[in-house]
Amino acid sequence: MAYLELRGIEKSFGEARVIKGVNLEIQPGEFVVFVGPSGCGKSTLLRLIAGLETTTAGAILLEGRDITNLPSSKRDLAMVFQSYALYPHMSVYENMSFALKLAKADPAVIEEKVARAANILNLNDYLKRTPKELSGGQRQRVAIGRAIVRAPKVFLFDEPLSNLDAALRGQTRIEIAKLHRDLGATTIYVTHDQVEAMTLADRVVVLRDGVIEQVGTPLDLYDRPANQFVAQFIGTPQMNVISAAKIPSFGPDSKLKIPDGWFVGLRPESVVLVPGGAGHFRAKVELIEALGAETLIYVSTEQGAQLVARQTARTGLVVGDSVGIEIDTTTVHFFDALGRIAAIN
């Protein structure tokens, strides 16, 4: 039996259907990430689970108990908000102990739990300060601490890192991953950043227009995307997707014929540049991004297809050079005219 189960969840705001029937089962201790472009309904879905919005249809079950119509305060879930939403008039200690105080916990227990959470999050020196006196990263940690202290059934994170600068974001992401490893708490995490999704998740739920596009482990999604949307959403730079008209086959000798209207998907690392004359296609270098650890080379083929190749080696190529392109055909994806994954026999 699933720990947290969503059954046919739907949500409409007036005429607009934001969530269009979502089914999902989450196991205890799992770290699940909802990811998708803005407006896909991922935050709304989280808020439905939190009880901050009412569901239009469907049921939410926690440990087999129907909590669909339970108020937020009775669900025993903790949420970390994008804006942190700390209580500005309370000290860090009071912020972290607020839930336990409301639950009428023993003061000694409260003190012990807050101290332990503060220890984990390096907040010991800041317990007497108010949120105003903290940096963005510290506020974020207080918000997480406020959730940890309660030991809730499920942790909900709503884009918790989007207000932090890039360096801090990377660091906090690692802290959250460690925290989950240590506490083993069931977590649902919403983000639009696929790197966060890939690095944190046990399972990623990709959403688009209120519908789940695919659920799977990060590498599952990367290696076996269910459709063109997922394929292009996961991975940077994006997967190259080229219409069959521009790649009718892999070279004149290839027996592989790609049907009309289909698309070919190539991960940038599957596009290998070889000296001109060799390979499946001829192409011209248009742009080179040397990032140090990896080099991205943008090329356009004679048929007019734009491709990006990723290689770890530095390159001696310059813009305008002619190159050959060798495709690692074992990692090619095919999509039919509707963008669904397809196979060629």
Place this chain on the structure above:
Amino acid sequence: MTQLQLNMAMKVLRTILAWGVALLLFFPLGWLVLTAFKTELQAISVPPLLFFTPTLENFSIVQERSDYMHYATNSLITSVLSTILGLALAFPAAYAMAFIKGKYTKDILMWMLSTKMMPAVGALVPIYVVAQTTGLLDSLTVLTIIFTLSNLPIMVWMLYSNFKEIPGEILEASRMDGATLWQEFRLVLLPLTMGGLASTGLLCLVLSWNEAFWSLNLSSAKAGTLAFLIASYSSPEGLFWAKLSAASFMAIGPIVVFGWFSQKQLVQGLTFGAVK
């Protein structure tokens, strides 16, 4: 002229202008205070007297002729009660409008405010008749109700703009933390809006205390407020400037002192959202 001299000249000009406006605004009040300490003869002398031997005679006559404390108590009761009642009604209204926004929230707010644009006298007859048939004419009850209602739009607006400064996520966080609606009010919203609540209350207190139209029309000797006391000196035996001034002085005295001490709160409340 150098830039420095120009700046200096502008500064002097601005100072003179500011003083001019301030004196202009203060003049009637200052004149009223002066007149309160003159004899009736001095009060109407032409040219007006600026220097004279002050007398307290007017105050004792006013006190003799009419019971100041009676009217002052009425003023106090009606303004305090209408403020408490108004806050009790405006708080949940503003909460709903700020945090549970609906399709028509903005329209309702505008409609509420628009009632303040109607001249009060337009509603005088129906309200008078209602007060009369319910036997509430010349009672503190009717004044309290009317004061509350006439201040309500402003109170809702002030609290609304105050609440809007509070991110809704903070209230949601408290709900996630297990707070009931009452705990959310008491432990989170109230401490965060104390300033706004105080200035709204203060303003309402001042407005109710100064209210004259309804008190003059709906009350008389029994429930009359200080406004009624003042008005009683402009009639019926003709004008008695010195006594009128003394009565006015006694009527506005308390609220001016009160306003002086709470001016910081008042200004803060009136400029909500105007500056970050």
